[in-house]
Amino acid sequence: MQVDLVHVTKRFGGATAVDDFTATLADGQLVALLGPSGCGKSTLLNMLAGILPVTSGRIRFDKDDVTHWPPERRGVGLVFQNYALYPHMTVAQNISFPLEIKKTPKPEREKKIGEIAAMVHVEELLNRRPDELSGGQQQRVAIARALVKQPRLLLLDEPLSNLDARLRLEMREEIRRVQRETGVTTVFVTHDQEEAMSISDQIVLMRDGKLQQCDPAQTLYHNPANRFAAEFLGNPPINQLHGKASSGRFKLSCGAEIPLPNPATDSGRPAIMAVRAEAFAIDDGGFPCKVSELFEIGKEEMASLKIGGETVRAYLPLEGGIRKGDTVRVKLKPRGVFLFDEETGERI
Amino acid sequence: MSKRGDLERQTDYTQTSRLSKIEPLLYLAPFMIGILVFTLYPVVNVVVISFMEDYNYLTRAFSRLGLGNYINVLSNKYFIQALSNTFIYVLLVVPIATVIALAVANTLNQKLKLAGLFQTAYFLPMVTSVTAVGLAWRFMFNERLGIINFFLSLLRIDPVGWLTKAEWSMPALVIYGIWNILPFTIILLLAGLQSVNPMFYTAARVDGSKGLRIFFRITVPLLAPTIMLTTIVNTISSFKVFNELFPLFKGQAGPFYNLYTVVYFIYEQMAGKPRLGRAASAALVLFAVIFILTMLQLLIQRRWNRSGRM
Structure with missing residues (x-):
């Protein structure tokens, strides 16, 4: 099912939580709603579920305008951050609850419970109560309960934030697998860029209630629309240098100059050059900088480089025989270098 | 050193x-x-005295130790009547009060305009004296001048002899009894409701249910421990019905002495020529009844918890 959000706005009193949000989520995709805490992503999810009414704008599921539909009519499955399994029901009763409401006949109900329980691997736990399950198991049951009624849209609110690091890796792959198997359009909220990058088909990046960019993870990473998108994705955080671009060179505010990989760009106005750590390469024709710190990380070395008065983080190949205190010549690769307007943050 | x-x-x-x-x-x-x-x-004294036959509390003399008082009490038709009246009273007051309290607490738990006013109104009985309010209820139940019959007359219902007819005296007592335990029950149920995470209601709505179904499938089961608690406390207090009875019928056990309750029976044993032994054994019979019922309720609750079903 395709989801269309058209100029969706949500205000709480004077505060605007979601601001004129327009995006299309394609059928059958796993979409990550990504953004820092308080950016309005959970509000948006709750509006998709129908729990919160929109202030203005429209929400469409395929051809249905569901803007004013109550949650029970929308046919969405929702997995809560802390799972919200009914504590007085067993796992089987929890999964069965949405089907009972749909008045599914008992034999069919039992068949469906069996199928979905097998899919999320909880068939051994059907007679347990939620308080007898681990966090990961509760998560699986919550997903089963959300999926058993065959929703048009599956929503997950920070599904992995209550799990420990190892379970988190396991469960995110499980979510990906189950989503592929069922093909249900899925939206999950997260503030973890790595989580979003690793499993989603599409990332919707939000900040202060506004849509920043809506693209596949790789596009977002290699072609950020603005400074915030470049900043928010990637580890280590992208390097940012203040200055001005003119005639193929970037003049840093501290006085140093760096040749730009794409000489055509000319800012004229104060700009920020954002450079990913992997966009540095040793090159005899490059500009000189001092290695102020070295960290070995697996097959590569992370170095702190001094360019004029600024310090940047860069990945350098190990075999270079570089030592702390050396002066190396580096150049910038065209991929991973972006210029943003300092004032607006927009891409130049 | x-x-x-x-x-x-x-x-x-x-x-x-x-x-x-x-x-x-x-x-x-x-x-x-x-x-x-x-x-x-x-308490120890009551147990001892209940076995002393013909006990005189001034001289502390008694004829012999034995079960005479118990046999006497259990074969007394007024005591049997008192026991059956008390059971009827408890069986009517506790369930009806629980249902009303659940409805009121659930309403108060919604975001209501004037919620503070309603809360004060509902908790008023708690801070008033049972006997004083009992007198007020006596006026309200009055056949010719009472406000209850006035409202009934608006519905074209003939005046009811609440306090003068034998068949209406139990309903009058039950109505007053329910009113009396409502605030306590509402307070506890409201506290229980407020501790239910609203996330479960949201989950149930997204799962497709609404209104009454959420109430019966989610709210009530999650509230079961609190409901159990109020039921046990109310059962115990209602078995001791006396303060409600006394002012309503000017100190009599109903218009024709038809509304004996166990505690009234005990009280009456002490009026006139005190029969301490009989009063003590009647009190212990009441204690045994309450004890057994409370144990039963706890057993049922444990069964509930184990099966996880309502």
Whole structure:
């Protein structure tokens, strides 16, 4: 099912939580709603579920305008951050609850419970109560309960934030697998860029209630629309240098100059050059900088480089025989270098 | 030198330890003396007296120890009537009050305009004296002048002899009894409701249910422990019905002495020529009944918890 959000706005009193949000989520995709805490992503999810009414704008599921539909009519499955399994029901009763409401006949109900329980691997736990399950198991049951009624849209609110690091890796792959198997359009909220990058088909990046960019993870990473998108994705955080671009060179505010990989760009106005750590390469024709710190990380070395008065983080190949205190010549690769307007943050 | 110091410290230690053994007892003493004198001693006394036949509390003389008082009480038709009246009263008051309280608490738990006003109104009975309010209810139940019959007359219902007709006296007592335990029940249920995470209601709505179904499938089961608690406390207090009865019928057990309750029976044994032994054994029979019922309720609750079903 395709989801269309058209100029969706949500205000709480004077505060605007979601601001004129327009995006299309394609059928059958796993979409990550990504953004820092308080950016309005959970509000948006709750509006998709129908729990919160929109202030203005429209929400469409395929051809249905569901803007004013109550949650029970929308046919969405929702997995809560802390799972919200009914504590007085067993796992089987929890999964069965949405089907009972749909008045599914008992034999069919039992068949469906069996199928979905097998899919999320909880068939051994059907007679347990939620308080007898681990966090990961509760998560699986919550997903089963959300999926058993065959929703048009599956929503997950920070599904992995209550799990420990190892379970988190396991469960995110499980979510990906189950989503592929069922093909249900899925939206999950997260503030973890790595989580979003690793499993989603599409990332919707939000900040202060506004849509920043809506693209596949790789596009977002290699072609950020603005400074915030470049900043928010990637580890280590992208390097940012203040200055001005003119005639193929970037003049840093501290006085140093760096040749730009794409000489055509000319800012004229104060700009920020954002450079990913992997966009540095040793090159005899490059500009000189001092290695102020070295960290070995697996097959590569992370170095702190001094360019004029600024310090940047860069990945350098190990075999270079570089030592702390050396002066190396580096150049910038065209991929991973972006210029943003300092004032607006927009891409130049 | 140092050895002596160690020794001294040791003696000091044992001294403080002896003192520290007495100290908590001193703190406990005022409370314990109160309990011993005003609770434990009377309770033990009641048990002893219940076995003393023809006990005279002035001379402390009795004819013999035995089950005479129990046989007497259990074969007394007024006591049997009192027991059956009390059972009927409890079986009507507790379930009806629980249902009403659940509805009221659920309403108060919604975001309501004037919620504060409603809450005050519902909790008023709690801070008023049962006997004083009982007098007010006597006026309200009045056949010719009472406000209840006035409202019934608006519905074209003929005046009801609430306090004068035998068949209407139990309903009158039950209505007043329900009103009396409502606030306590509402407070506890409201507290229970407020501790239910609203996330479960949202989950149930997204799962496709609404309104009454959420109430019966989610709210009530999650509230079951609180409901159980109020039921047990209300059952115990309702078995002791007396303060409600006394003002309503000018100190009589109903218009034709048809509304004997167990505590009224006990009270009556002490009026006129005091029959302490009989009163004591009647009190212990009531205690046994309440004890058995409470155990039963706890057993049922445990079964509930295990099966996880309502």
